[in-house]
Amino acid sequence: MTALTSPAAPGPKQKPVKTRRLSIFRLFIAIVVTAAVVFGGVIGARSWWSSATTPEVNPWFAGYVDVTATPTFSFETPKSDAGKNVLLSFIVAKAGENCTPSWGSAYTMDEAAKSLDLDRRIARLQQQGGEPIVSFGGLLNDELSTSCTDETELQAAYQSVIDRYDLSTIDLDIEAGNLADVEAGTRRAEVIASLQESQEAAGKNLAVWLTLPVAPTGLTESGTDAVAAFLDAGVDLAGVNVMTMDYGASRTEGQSMLNASTSALEQTHRQLGVLYSRAKIDLTSDTLWSKIGATPMIGQNDVEDEVFTLDDAKGFNKFVVAHGLGRMSMWSLNRDITCGSNYADTRRVSDSCSGVIQGDTRFADLLAVKMKGSPEAASTVTTTNEALAPVVADDPEKSPYQIWSSDGTYLLGTKVVWHGNVYSAKWWTRGDLPDNPVLESFDTPWDLVGPVLPGETPVPVATVPPGTYPEWDGASTYPEGSRVIEGQYAFEAKWWNQGDSPAAASTDPDNSPWVRLTDVQIEEVIAGQPAPAQTSPTQTPAG
Known part of the structure; x- marks a missing residue:
């Protein structure tokens, strides 16, 4: 995500999977599931299992706030309950001081306390029951791990931010050059794992969210590599937050922003299942959903023809709630208002308004529906291996x-x-x-x-009786109108050919000399109706 305007600057190691104590309730679940499998059968236990092992999810909402943008956004006095938790953005390396954390490379933490009154405003937010989360990275500057190569100094830099703002949750927004830098990615993962361990040793929780770019087809290869690096280093990820925005060419023609965004979440869910499985951590589908966050860019996106509307926000929230995602955010609270009359071209992205007509409606209120959990409460959750549902025996x-x-x-x-x-x-x-x-x-x-739905039965499939047509032979020539069998399918030649497999008609129908017979044609053959004149194939002599 981009902080759109800012003032000028003045060898992975595997960590053991955490385990929890087995509560009486969990013990009861294990006993009942075992009984279900033994007495009810594998398939009967499956649907029961999916509901019995659904994790307790208390999803939370927090909007991003660009701390250094002008005009200054008063996050400490939220317009509604949806704005009480905020993701303050972005802590990055200070220009010329690679291991010094700064806000947008413009203010050190001390300078932000003085010039932006940031510490006092955070304290006021906390007095009112709100929670601050700090986001590291973003699009425009170097995330600390990219520029700070000394791991001891790097860990101290992260720790100083956590201590200064008394954080239970951090967000790592890794994109562009920060995401492409493999060495920085390994370093980041190792240091965050060590940081999480030190916080745990001090009796404190540290939830770590990894925020990554996404396409409707899912995370990029660099994104999945970043997740894998964190898991390999032993980081207990609270989740992966995907930026459902700025799709560009990855969004198919005519695809709505809502459809592109829900597709991105579905593909990310599938990818996380693979990544955790490769890390030898078994998680149920519901738990994987709880480890996903979504962050749309409200209103006008950076890509001109991409606009996330109020209706998109309503539909997106319904999808997120129905699937049990752990987090919803948005870019940004600064922008959650209709542009004024002096902002002439709303197709040009503003950092202080959405570019769409909102009236009295706020995107935050729409996206936060039923997302009433607390980031601090969610930070107590640890990842554990889970017993997966038995594999279904197909009937x-x-x-x-x-x-x-x-x-x-x-x-x-x-x-x-x-x-x-x-x-x-x-x-x-x-x-x-x-x-x-x-x-x-x-x-x-x-x-x-x-x-497969309950009560389904086989769909009738028309098949050609054995011996109706000869098996396709690559050495034979086939005049137009010839019919053959390959596998369980029947084909008809569109023109003379030799050596062209009928199977290719599926992937390149225009250039293939074969067309598959339709069910209607097959049924006519079965009924004994006349077929086109059959021309015998010609066997080509060897040599």
Whole structure:
């Protein structure tokens, strides 16, 4: 995220997974689940398990505040209850003093106390029941770990900020050059892990949120690398907060900001499941959702044709609440107001207004609905290995589509069932597991459609009787109109060809000489109706 205007400047190591005491309630859950599996069967226990192990989530809302922006935003006197918790932005390295924390590279903490009265304003916020969170990094300056290469000094710099503002939660907004710097990323992860340990030894909690850019397809490769580095170093991440904004070319034509943002969250959820699994930490789907935060840029985004509207905010909040995300934020509280009449071009982003007509409505109030938790209370939660639901045994009699098989050949659009879910093929595939844990969605030929629903039965599939057409042979030539079988599908030649596999018709239908027979055509064959004149293929002599 960008602080849009500021005054001029005057070898990872694995940490053991934390464990909790087993409460009486958790013991009861374990006993009952065991009984459910033994007496009720694997599939019957699955749906019960999903509700019984849902974590208690107390999601919180906090809007970002650009501390150094002008005019100064009075976060200490929030306009509504939604503004009582704030993410103060951004602590970065002071220009020319690589290990000295500063606000926007313009003010040291002492200078901010004097020039911005920041300490007193934070104290007033706390008197009124609000909580400050400090965000490190941002788009425009060096995050401390990028410029400060001495790990002892770096840890001391972070610690000084935590102590100064009495923080239970910190936010690391890592983007642009800070995210691309791999050495800085490793250093950051190692130091934050050590910092978290020292806070724990002192009897204090330190929740760490990692804020990263996102596309509708999920986190970038640099983003997943950053999460992996933190997990490898042993950081107990409170969660990953994704910046659902400024999608640019990654947003497909006609895709709404709401749809792009919910897609980004769904893909991030999938990616976190893979990352935690690789770190040998088992988490349920519900817990993974609780480890995700969302931060839209309200109103006009930096990309001109991207506008996050009040209706988008309402829809986004409903999605976030329904899925049990742990956090909602926004960029920024400074901007949560209609632009004045003197601000002529609302397509140009302002740091003090949203660029859309809001009337008396505030984005913060819409996004904060049912997000009433406390960041400080959430900071007491630790990550533990969880018992995952048993793998579903697929039943052909209760599955709407065929059960996936490693020997099967699946064309574009083919639907299969695997482990209780329905998947659709994005292109021709054979031997690719539908639930293969890949970080990037383009690395799998399958799209998850959704679960098999109770009461479903197999969808009738028209198949050509065995022997109706010859099996396709790469050595034969096929005149126009020839029909063949490959795998479980029937094809018809659009023109003379040799050596062109019919399977390619799925991925490149325009250039393939083959077209797959439709269900109607197959049903006509089964009914005994005349088919097109069949021309026998010609076997090409060897040599």
